[in-house]
Amino acid sequence: MKGLIIKDFMILRRHQSVMFLYILIVTIILAVMFVLSSKHGNISQVMDGLMADKGFTTSDIQHVIFDEIIIFMLLPFALVLDVSAIILADNKASFSKVSACLPVSLSQRILARFMSIGLLSVIGMAIDLIMVILLSVFTDIAGFMTLLGIMVSLASIMLIMSFLTVMFSFLLGSGKEDYAQFASVFTMVAAAIIFNIKSIVAIFKTSSLDITHYMRFLNNIVDFMAYKSYIMLIVMLVVCVLCYWGSVKIAENKRGII
């Protein structure tokens, strides 16, 4: 089983190593620029301006900055958890022919894929941790634990998406990796909309000039990610178990086809 995990890492090393270095460097540069700008540059000036002209509160500003940070922190996970690239490479090489003949059961092969995803997320977390340390030590944007909470939430979201992609790829069959990824994104967006339907309706009901509901909605999401990351972690673990079970059942039923 360990060999299959190593093989997954070999695929990503082959396909993403240059991009990985690029993202690592960009992340560090962005974090440093953020630190400098929040102290002496544009971010500091915009924060003052928004508070003076638009009536934004300090909390609003902080949440807007969090939004930016979330996007930066999402990049490493999006890159290292490129599960569809691994599935696509396996299908292109017809690796299932090799793996089916190995002394590894079907459930172990799927477990290996899930473990690969888990280990890859550790790499994403390691990169994000650099940003978390830099921002928490050198800026007043947020404390270490708050940023760590955002990181855990982001890791959980990306892991959920990856687990769903694996399950959907078994469900849809080989050659449909893009559809599997789309299905996982669609499922997550749908779940997010259902859980926040009241807030979303409130945003659309109010005037376009009134951004109170919108800001509250964004603030709630960011607060949830920062301070209730344990919920995302639990959801991720539940989804992981369900997707593993679902993948094994689907693969067992489609044995010989996929």
Added chain:
Amino acid sequence: MNVIEIKGITKDYGDFKLDNVSFSIPEGSVCGFIGQNGAGKTTTIKAILDIIKVDSGEVFVFGKDVSRDGAAIREDIGVVFDEMGFHEFMTGKDINIMMKNIYKNWNEEVFFDYLKKFSLPSRKPCGEFSRGMRMKLQIAVALSHNAKLLIMDEPTSGLDPIVRNEMIQIFREYVVEEDHTILLSSHITSDLEKLADEVVFINKGKIFLSGNKDEILEKHGILKCKKDDLKKISEGLIVNYDVESYGVSILVNDIDACRKLYPDMVIEPANLEEIMLYYVR
């Protein structure tokens, strides 16, 4: 002892059905699995390896039920397919790292010895290998974990005669050890004629002939006669016949009986290809 024992396996795909397939392969033998493309050879091999779930029937390898102990059984099986399933960027070194973390009995020294013996560069991506080199790489992998059974699906198809002969030599060396067994599927019967001890013929998902190769070759023959003489031949002896401009060629299933019954007629020995062609016609 039988290394492989297949009892009445059936697999229905709708447009193709593996129909009540049964045969066994004794330990230490080379079994040629003969059939035209689409006859059901690969499906049977997949059933032996527990890659597909059969609708009915049982498969035993080393005396164990593959549906229960498939993963453990595969530890002792080396498999070679007609197409290489390794990622094209992978080098011999990469494959060694992967396999030594999968097979308990993986022997990297043996693996690199085989790469050397087959003149395969260990640092070159296997995507840059020729078809012959790719097959040799698969064989090197299959032989590097002390496999007691080698299952090969069309390993020699598409290869030039020199490489094919090299590969047959490798298989011969492999079966020198008494507990080593080979199941080799192919539609290139000349390779099997050189190598096989046992043969199993399959057509349209059904086994129509199986047994010891020499016995099958000794029993079958091509009887040549005039068109008018065809009626004289006992129907029980005729497998099939071919009407030609100068007469009739009949594949008979009992040469000795034919020689006694028709001493004046010419009976030539049949090879595996002729036997297959007459049976499936």
